[in-house]
Amino acid sequence: MHFPENVRIVEVGVRDGLQNEPTPVDTATKLALIRKLSESGLRHIEAASFVSPKWVPQMADHREIMQALAIEGEKSVTTYSALTPNLKGLEAALECGVREVAVFGAASESFSQRNINCSIAESLARFAPVMERALEAGVRVRGYVSCVMGCPYEGEISPLQVAAVARELSDMGCYEVSLGDTIGTGTPLKAKRLLEAVTREVSVERLAAHFHDTYGQALTNLYTVMEEGIAVIDSSVAGLGGCPYAKGASGNVATEDVIYLLEGLGIDSGVNLAQLARTGDWISRQLGRANGSKVGQALMAKY
Numbered sequence: 001m002h003f004p005e006n007v008r009i010v011e012v013g014v015r016d017g018l019q020n021e022p023t024p025v026d027t028a029t030k031l032a033l034i035r036k037l038s039e040s041g042l043r044h045i046e047a048a049s050f051v052s053p054k055w056v057p058q059m060a061d062h063r064e065i066m067q068a069l070a071i072e073g074e075k076s077v078t079t080y081s082a083l084t085p086n087l088k089g090l091e092a093a094l095e096c097g098v099r100e101v102a103v104f105g106a107a108s109e110s111f112s113q114r115n116i117n118c119s120i121a122e123s124l125a126r127f128a129p130v131m132e133r134a135l136e137a138g139v140r141v142r143g144y145v146s147c148v149m150g151c152p153y154e155g156e157i158s159p160l161q162v163a164a165v166a167r168e169l170s171d172m173g174c175y176e177v178s179l180g181d182t183i184g185t186g187t188p189l190k191a192k193r194l195l196e197a198v199t200r201e202v203s204v205e206r207l208a209a210h211f212h213d214t215y216g217q218a219l220t221n222l223y224t225v226m227e228e229g230i231a232v233i234d235s236s237v238a239g240l241g242g243c244p245y246a247k248g249a250s251g252n253v254a255t256e257d258v259i260y261l262l263e264g265l266g267i268d269s270g271v272n273l274a275q276l277a278r279t280g281d282w283i284s285r286q287l288g289r290a291n292g293s294k295v296g297q298a299l300m301a302k303y
């Protein structure tokens with residue numbers, strides 16, 4: 001077994017998590033959460049989404065969030081990134097001083113239509129000028145591919161289709177492509193086959209795993225892909241979230257659960273698990289929802 005020595009966590013709870021909360025979460029609570037996550041040692045936090053507030057009202061305060069974080073400027077040890085689906089979103093994000101953005105595509109035509117109102121080909125054509133403008137402004141761009149192990153509308157998705165979209169994003173200039181198991185239907189065998197196909201097009205060092213835990217398989221799938229060389233994991237504190245365009249999808253794998261797994265494997269992530277567990281407990285209370293992290297629940301029962 002060959003696991004990576006270090007794993008970088010991309011904390012997506014504030015964006016992927018909160019975008020799906022039924023009740024509005026105020027900007028001050030989001031900023032307090034972001035600070036606590038950063039203090040626990042997380043060094044990459046996806047903090048906002050410059051999408052249409054009509055489509056995703058929970059992300060309507062993207063400007064306030066990113067402006068508040070930009071005040072930290074170059075001194076910040078934490079990267080705060082934001083989703084930008086088009087040039088309009090990117091320009092707004094640049095005005096707020098972002099240093100990193102992400103474009104998000106899908107391996108499923110139906111999901112692409114429901115999520116961003118265009119086909120896969122149209123989305124890639126839209127991302128090209130976003131990429132060009134971002135790189136010109138010295139801003140790094142990450143890419144997402146949704147539905148890599150299943151689609152809520154089409155069911156099975158071919159790993160070859162995922163590989164083709166990942167390759168396009170990578171060739172366009174994304175420094176990293178994150179593979180989203182949007183509805184959490186992946187299993188270890190599917191994850192292995194997925195990576196076999198995708199790594200023929202994009203090297204494993206430039207891939208990240210973004211697994212939702214709807215079917216309780218996310219940790220097992222992460223273990224499998226780490227064996228194949230994946231060293232970047234997207235996760236969500238307290239397992240917050242879901243996707244507004246994937247009915248029934250539960251949150252991302254909980255960051256606390258991932259850190260516990262990594263510690264058990266002797267892999268360094270730089271995150272203080274006890275502090276993170278307190279943050280997961282805090283935000284769950286703020287939202288009046290159950291803590292979606294098993295590790296978080298277990299640790300908080302002891303504290």
Ligand SMILES: CC(C)(COP(=O)([O-])OP(=O)([O-])OC[C@H]1O[C@@H](n2cnc3c(N)ncnc32)[C@H](O)[C@@H]1OP(=O)([O-])[O-])[C@@H](O)C(=O)NCCC(=O)NCCSC(=O)C[C@@](C)(O)CC(=O)[O-]
Pocket residue numbers: 016019049050051052053055056085086088089090104115116117144145146147180181182210242243244245
């Ligand atoms: C992409 C659009 C905007 C296209 O939406 P559209 O309707 O096709 O766009 P449009 O260009 O025709 O514009 C329509 C309206 O939206 C406005 N608009 C246009 N662009 C923006 C923008 N950037 N920011 C703010 N407003 C914008 C624009 O100004 C206009 O406003 P109106 O004239 O009607 O008042 C829309 O479909 C959208 O916002 N979708 C949101 C999708 C989303 O946020 N999904 C969740 C995130 S993806 C995800 O969770 C998956 C991931 C990444 O986590 C990985 C995984 O788990 O799989």
